[in-house]
Amino acid sequence: MKLKELMQAIPVYTGEASAAIEVNQIAQDSRKVQPGTLFICIDGEIVDGHQFADRAVQLGAVAIIAEKQLDVSVPVLYVRDSKRAMAMLADYFYGSPTQALKLVGITGTNGKTTVSHLVEQIVRENGEQTGLIGTMYRKIGDEILETKNTTPDSLTLQETFRDMLLSGVSTAVMEVSSHALVQGRVYGSDYDVAVFMNLSQDHLDYHHTMEEYAYAKSLLFAQLGNSYNLSNPKIAVLNADDKESVRMQTATAAHVITFGIKEPADFSASNIQITSHGSTFDLKTPVGDFSLKIKMIGNFSIYNVLAAIATSFALRIPVINAIATVESIPGVKGRFELVNAGQDFPVIVDYSHTPDSLLNVLQTIDEFAEKRVFVVVGCGGDRDKGKRPQMAKIAVDYATNPIFTSDNPRSEDPHAIIADMIQGVPGSDSYVVHENRRDAIRYAINMAEAGDVILIAGKGHEDYQVIGDEVIDFDDRVEARIAIEKKLGLA
Numbered sequence: 001m002k003l004k005e006l007m008q009a010i011p012v013y014t015g016e017a018s019a020a021i022e023v024n025q026i027a028q029d030s031r032k033v034q035p036g037t038l039f040i041c042i043d044g045e046i047v048d049g050h051q052f053a054d055r056a057v058q059l060g061a062v063a064i065i066a067e068k069q070l071d072v073s074v075p076v077l078y079v080r081d082s083k084r085a086m087a088m089l090a091d092y093f094y095g096s097p098t099q100a101l102k103l104v105g106i107t108g109t110n111g112k113t114t115v116s117h118l119v120e121q122i123v124r125e126n127g128e129q130t131g132l133i134g135t136m137y138r139k140i141g142d143e144i145l146e147t148k149n150t151t152p153d154s155l156t157l158q159e160t161f162r163d164m165l166l167s168g169v170s171t172a173v174m175e176v177s178s179h180a181l182v183q184g185r186v187y188g189s190d191y192d193v194a195v196f197m198n199l200s201q202d203h204l205d206y207h208h209t210m211e212e213y214a215y216a217k218s219l220l221f222a223q224l225g226n227s228y229n230l231s232n233p234k235i236a237v238l239n240a241d242d243k244e245s246v247r248m249q250t251a252t253a254a255h256v257i258t259f260g261i262k263e264p265a266d267f268s269a270s271n272i273q274i275t276s277h278g279s280t281f282d283l284k285t286p287v288g289d290f291s292l293k294i295k296m297i298g299n300f301s302i303y304n305v306l307a308a309i310a311t312s313f314a315l316r317i318p319v320i321n322a323i324a325t326v327e328s329i330p331g332v333k334g335r336f337e338l339v340n341a342g343q344d345f346p347v348i349v350d351y352s353h354t355p356d357s358l359l360n361v362l363q364t365i366d367e368f369a370e371k372r373v374f375v376v377v378g379c380g381g382d383r384d385k386g387k388r389p390q391m392a393k394i395a396v397d398y399a400t401n402p403i404f405t406s407d408n409p410r411s412e413d414p415h416a417i418i419a420d421m422i423q424g425v426p427g428s429d430s431y432v433v434h435e436n437r438r439d440a441i442r443y444a445i446n447m448a449e450a451g452d453v454i455l456i457a458g459k460g461h462e463d464y465q466v467i468g469d470e471v472i473d474f475d476d477r478v479e480a481r482i483a484i485e486k487k488l489g490l491a
Contacts, residue, residue, distance in 0.1 A: 339484070
């Protein structure tokens with residue numbers, strides 16, 4: 001594409017966009033620059049891309065988008081906001097792919113990953129080719145691609161959407177983080193359905209207040225647009241039991257579909273029965289009532305299933321088809337995942353890394369635990385410190401045997417993080433501390449007996465641990481299995 005044509009996507013800029021310059025790709029990372037690249041300088045939280053402009057030119061950049069004055073040998077086009085410009089350029093360069101895709105965005109503190117996987121599977125089993133973007137990976141059909149963030153930057157996102165279209169994908173489902181919404185990573189993404197799960201304390205190191213955090217989530221619903229189309233309606237799917245749904249509804253002009261357990265909702269669950277093997281409930285929908293038996297456990301799982309079925313309904317998939325899929329799915333990796341190596345007590349690995357998610361999981365375990373409940377729990381470094389004492393208190397209040405340990409300490413001292421946690425349980429003597437996470441898991445498994453339950457919380461599907469600048473191999477599920485096998489004399 002000619003630079004002059006590409007720059008039609010930007011209404012205001014300074015500098016001359018030559019019609020003679022051919023742009024073969026766009027990059028914001030100088031390491032990805034090849035001959036024919038338009039390099040975009042992003043002044044990020046850690047690195048300022050303007051510092052790499054010379055390097056980009058050396059590698060073959062034919063033009064540069066910048067906010068700050070540069071002295072380089074190729075044309076520089078200056079914009080007020082290079083992040084915003086990148087989203088516009090990416091959308092145009094890759095052919096506005098989301099205008100041709102059905103796009104579902106799911107936001108909320110907890111449940112995004114599970115719901116995105118449930119919806120993707122429902123759509124796939126309804127005969128469509130699907131794409132998925134989220135915490136665990138990007139997925140195009142059956143191809144799995146790595147991801148660094150829950151929601152990628154706008155350039156990566158639009159390129160991924162283009163690749164989805166080229167692979168025959170008709171519906172894409174993605175997790176949308178609050179960071180991404182504030183930072184404009186999803187600018188240019190034309191959502192058809194937006195889903196709000198819930199809001200509880202998380203990311204206050206970034207958003208500072210719950211008000212700012214809630215506002216960030218509402219941006220997704222504002223981005224559903226302000227027009228109506230009978231053949232392609234925009235729909236907001238909201239959790240009727242979360243008070244912040246009122247904010248999300250106010251933020252959008254779109255049609256609204258609700259789900260819930262406590263408050264009246266379009267998709268609601270009643271007569272809930274939960275066991276250690278699954279959950280049953282009666283489902284009320286706009287097209288009739290059904291009885292469901294799912295393999296997932298707990299009220300939080302029922303909320304996830306309700307959200308997935310309501311979203312599928314918004315995508316015009318028959319409710320009975322969605323039910324058949326959710327009843328067949330055992331769950332999502334790292335979300336209330338059972339580790340079974342022949343032991344006579346359940347070991348559960350879960351991504352519960354917020355106070356609310358930890359509380360939900362422990363309350364679910366309390367419903368079927370016969371004897372003691374062990375919980376291995378830590379808190380991430382360089383993240384919201386305010387939730388550390390809250391999570392410790394929840395662990396002490398809802399588990400008989402809490403074990404405080406490291407999560408991903410990152411640049412912080414693991415001992416200091418645990419000290420922050422302990423501030424939430426003054427005077428308690430029910431917990432023990434094993435700073436090394438492997439030791440904490442082995443301690444819990446060696447202590448457990450028949451009838452006990454172990455929850456290993458916080459990391460879920462993650463197969464690494466970040467300590468300082470080092471990323472080491474570490475998977476709670478693998479560590480638990482090794483410890484169980486050693487206890488049973490199998491290893």
